[in-house]
Structures are given as structure tokens and as C-alpha cells.
Amino acid sequence: MTQITIKGFADQIGIPPETLLRQLDAAGIAAKSADDALSDDEKEKLFHYLRASHGGGDESAAKKKITLKRKSTSQVIQSTRTGASRTVQVEVRKKRTFIKRTAVEEVPAPTEEAPVEEPVEAAVAAPSLAEAPVSAPVAEAPVAEIPAAPKVEPAPPAAKPAIKPAPAAPAKEVKKPHKGKKERLEKLEERERGQLHLAAGKKLRRKVKHVSSRPVVTSVTGQHGFERPTAPIVHEVALPETVTVAELAQKMSIKAAEVIKVLMQMGTMVTINQVLDRDTATLVVEELGHVVKEAKPSSPEDLLAAPTAEAAAEAEPRPPVVTVMGHVDHGKTSLLDHIRKAKVASGEAGGITQHIGAYHVETPRGVVTFLDTPGHEAFTAMRARGAKATDIVILVVAADDGVMPQTVEAVHHARNAKVPLVVAVNKIDKPEAQPDRVRQELTKHEVVAEEWGGSEIFVNVSAKTGEGIDKLLEAVLLQAEVLELKAPKTGPAAGLVVEARLDKGRGPVATVLVQRGTLRKGDVILAGREYGRVRAMFDEKGRQIKDAGPSIPVEVQGLSGVPSAGEEVMVVESERKAREIALYRQGKFKDVQLARQQAAKLSDVFEQLKEDEGAKTLNLIIKADVQGSIEALTVALEKISTPEVKVKVVHGMVGGITESDVNLAVASNAVIIGFNVRADSAARKIIEHQGVDVHYYNVIYSAVEEVKAAMSGMLSPQIKEQMLGLAEVRDVFRSPKMGAVAGCYVVEGVVKRNRPIRVLRDNVVVFEGELESLRRFKDDAGEVKAGLECGIAVKNYNDVKVGDQIEVFERVEVARTL
């Protein structure tokens, strides 16, 4: 057993020997001097005494300690920068430990009250804490863990009266300025440090927590959360066709007065509810430094855009969609039929392929979807509606016939739509087939075979024997691989109407080509101006199916009406929303039609030029009576290109202006030039409907001059020809006086005497002159209306034939408005 002197032990524990002697005395250990030895037993006795006197190890001390825990939750409504509000749950947890003082404690009673003040103040501040916009919802009150420490903890609410000197004290403290608070805390810290025997540099944990800066309490400080942005915020403003001043201001997050001010500076006085067109609104938006984003023409449409964009899942490879084009009788239908019969119905017991406007075939290398309406009319009609359905064009050219006008036309259509070609050199089974001639002829039109150093794939096929068809499909899939066609498979479907009709038994039926997402039976769809729930879906084999993914055509039933081919189809979350948008579109239809009439106008070229920065292209479509005229016009017109305006002939062909030409003009925003040709009645309807600009000439010089003048903004007053009437020649008889007299039926308008006329054969002008005599039965007539028969004699023209048309027109001067 080791022995140590009292002095040595006092040195060891760092207290004066006198103090140790006093403590030993109190512990009942008899010791005379500091040099006396201290046994281990004595040390242990002293230790027990000291522990007891400090409360540790004493059972009764633990009982005198009360710990209270309290938790309160509250909600704070906090507004974010964007103006939206959110609710923050604030949980305040408090733990209070109260130790009842024992008689041995030396701290005088009055000073005991001081530490109480702080916690009470903290308790007062607690409600305001709850209002603080803190993201971490827990605000923890101080917790002291030193069991023997006297007076550390505030009294729990229940014990408050027992230790609080005056009830008014906390309230007084709260009112104190913050400066005083710091001083008080310092004082308190000092005092407690003495009590707790803390080292001088060491801070009191509890206190530090209290002084630590809490998040700024908005309601208390009076500051608000908005900070003035340092850089101007540029909004992307989606502009519909029309917008009111108030709406426009809201879109830019400014006051309507600002918009009115800008418009006033532009010289336009407007009111807050005035409707502005998109052009004016664009000017305002740009003037205010924001960016314009084009929006669909109606507001419910905006509702549509958001969820579909969000729902866009990751894109996955999808099958190519193919359109077959080519000259008449080159075998488009035969090719499509052969593929359908050989591939779609193969292996099906009694499988009857249905014509639904599109079908898909499965090949060992992948799926190919065909749009089943051959020819470029359907293709361009869809494009004219702004729909892009086709990924690849199969150009069918009969090897025994070679490149023909419509072959060239198809090339132009595909090129304009930037759709790649795969050339199917058809009828290879025929002995007179010359596939290389086709390759050679196509080089003239910049379609060069791969084997000849070009980039186009040519495949020799026979729609009759089926030779080369598999190779053709492979070539299509190869081309598709290059294109890297992708679409998301999941999410709500969107697609296009390929064709639609009214079925007697089934009501409106539409073939929909799904372009992204998956269309399911039961989905609510919106197809242009029609809507409905998909009651049933069928594939090209007439089988009911439940869903269809990207590039798959399906026939759907359940629409409210018959939509037009080329119209967009999309799945909408509810029938109510679909109906709302469909009705809105129906009402808006007229406005949209009007907006569509903003097709290219020769007279606008100069104006647009001023607005657009950079070079502009004036697209022209030339239809003429002979090939020579097309070539001459193309050269002459393209030559007048300037650095600002490039004149480009996108399509030139012999013959009258057809529906397909007009659709191409709409799709490629082109002006049509008819040289000694006229538009047929179907084309005239679309010209009128779509507001396509068509100019007729019979002298190359005047065409060139007028285009030149339009480009320089110096168009002179225009002499416009107005068609008065159109008569069809049903019979021709000879009169000794007049020569050939045409027995006609007036099909359109009014035929008037003494007016200039043109004789048209297949919409090509064959004669221009004057109407010599107009008769109804045997009498002279001033005019003959549509639906009546008449006899027409044309001055100096005796070559009129049955089937010709006689166009009666007049010339009017139209002042050009810029």
C-alpha cells in the first residue's frame, strides 16, 4: 500500500494543503499537519464525502432533480421569391432541468435569480421563433447536462413562481435594447463560470447558443424577403395570336401602364383591355428587352403544352415512317400492295388487310411503317398543315419509262421537306427495263446513286414478282439508322391524323400515327378540333389492340367528329379539358384561317426584307405551258437575286396549276408563277382559302420586271386580272358567219360580252383574244350566268375543241398598299 503525505496529495490535486486539511477535517479524518501520511482508505473516505457534499452519488440528490420536456409545433406561411406561398412546419422542443438547491450550497439567494432571466427571455422569444422562415424545422432550447451544477437551468414553467423574484422581471427584460442583452449575458457568463469552474477561455455552451444569430425573423425585424435583382430579368414571353395589353404586361411581370407607355412611344394609343396582334406585341416585348416565344393561338392550348412537355420520357429508337412517291403508273400502289400482302398478312389465317391509310411491316432488321396514300399530294397536303409525318420517301421510278415529270416533282417535294430518298427502280422484271437509264436521268436532278459516287440508295425491284423488295426494306432501315429516329415510348401519346372518315356504323373513324408515347384504349384524345375517348383501336389487320407505341398506325373510334388528315392528336388528361380545347379551337378556327392567309406575297417581299435581318429567300413555283419557258424563267428570275434576297425556284413543271402545287406553295411559303397556264378549280379553291399568291404572265420580261420591282419595294400599281366567268365547251359547230361557235355551259361566274377571254386546254392557255359573240339560244345576250348554256364565238379563233374552257376576265387596276 503506498502512502502519501497530505501536502503531497494536495500538490497532486492542485489545491492548498490547508484546504485539504479542512476538507479532511470535515470528512471526519483526523489529521494534524500537512506532513502526516494519508492512507488509501482515508482518501476514499474523503472522496465519498466530497461526492456526497456535491450531490453526486447521493440518491436523494437525483430525486431532487426534475426534467421537463415540452414540444410545440406551429405552421408558418412563407412567401417565396416567385410569389407562391408555402407552409413550413416549425417544431420547438424545450428541455428544462430543475435541481432543488441543498442547504450546503454557498451561493447567496439573491444572485440565484439572475440566470433565470435569460431563459425566461428565451421563452418569450420562442413564439417569434415559430414565425421564422427556417428550413430546418427544429429549434432546440438549451439543455444543460451537468447534474451537480447549481442554478444552471431555468425553472420549468411550473416552478417559475418559486424561483422568480418578481413576475414583472421577464417583461422588463424583453423591452431592453439588444445592447443591454449582450452585457447581461457577459455578466451572467462570468458568474456562472465561477460556479461551474470553467476555464477562462471556455465559453458557456448554453449561452453561446442563445446569443448565436437565429435566422432573421421577418415579422419581428420588419424586413421583407425580396431582394432587388442585380441584373435585369429577361422573360421568355409566349405570344399567342392575340393578347390584351393587361395579359402582355402580366407575361412580362410589369405594370400594364409600362406597356401602354411603350405603345404610346410607338405612336399607338391603347387601353388596358385592348387586344394586340402578335406583331405589335412582339415589338413591345422586344422594346422592353424580353424575348418572344411563339405560342399556340389559344390559352387553353397553353394548358396542354405543359404536361406533355414534362411527361417527355427518354427517347428510344423508333421505326421509320415511309411515303411512296413517283410518276403515274410507275407502280406506287402495286409496290405498297405487294409489301402489305407479303408482309402484313403473312402467316395470318384468312388475314384480311384493311385499308386504314397506313400499315407497318416487321422485317428481320426491324419495323417499317408505310403511309398508304401514294403520291406527293397527300405528303404535301400534310406538310401544308405543318405536319411532318414522313421520315423517308421511297421514289418509285419505272425502269421501262424512266424519269417523268412527276418523278421530278416528287424529288422537289422531298427535297423541300428535307426528307431523304430511297429510289426504287421498279418493273425490273420487264424485258425493256433499263435501270441504269433511271440512275442516269436522276443525276440531272441531283439524285445520284451511291454506286455512282452519290449519296442516294437505289434498289432494283419488281412490285409484280417481289424481287428486290426485301432489299428495299433493308435500304429503308439502313437510311433510318443514319437518321437516328427516336421518340419516347412511355408517357401520354401524341401523333397525327393520317386519314379520317365517317363510318355508317362506327361513327367517326380516324387513323392515327402515334409519334411519341403510347396510345391506349380508354385514353381521352384531342384531334384538331375534335375530341373523344378511344373506345376501340384496331391495327391494319383489323384486330383490336390495347395500345400503340411510336411510329405505329392505329384506327381509333370514339371521336366527336371527323378530323382532317395532318391534324395533331394528343392525349389529354380529362374529357372536360379536351372538350374545352376542342370548342375553343372550333371557335378560333376562323381566326386561325385568317392568320394562315399570311402566305408569301410578292408585294410583301420588300416589307419583310426590311423587318428580317440577314438574307431572305423568295421561293417561287413556276408552272408553264412548255419546258422552254420554265428554263428561261428560272434562269432569268434566279439571276435577279441580290445579296439581300435570294430568288429560288423550288419547283418548275409543265402544266396547269394543281392542288399539289398550291400545297407545296403553302408548305414552302412560295409564290406561284403561272406562265401561260391557269389553276384548275380544286387549286383555285385552296388558293382562295389559303391566300396563296399566284401571278399569271404571258411575257417573260414582265414576270422578271415585276419580281424585281417587288424586291426593291417599287411595285407600280398593279393591273390585276379578275376572272368573271368560266365556260366549258360541250359542243362545237360551224357557222358560215362566225366560223367555229362553241356550245358552252357556264360553270362559274358570269360570261360577259366584249370582255377579253382565254381558251384553256388542260389548264394551259392556248389562245387569248376577245369574245366576239355571245348567244343564248338564237338571241344575242349581254351576259350568261353559271348553270346556263350559251354559244360563244371567239374572234379570229376557229380551233376551239370540246373539253376546252373559256375564261372570261377583265383587267382592273389595284393600287398597291405598302
Ligand SMILES: Nc1nc2c(ncn2[C@@H]2O[C@H](COP(=O)(O)OP(=O)(O)OP(=O)(O)O)[C@@H](O)[C@H]2O)c(=O)[nH]1
Ligand atoms: N411488269 C410489272 N408491272 C408492274 C410492276 N409494278 C406495277 N406494274 C403495273 O403497272 C401498272 C401501274 O401500277 P400502279 O401500281 O397502279 O401504279 P401507280 O404508280 O400506283 O399509279 P397511279 O396510282 O395511277 O399513280 C399496273 O398495271 C401494274 O400492274 C412491276 O414491277 N412489273
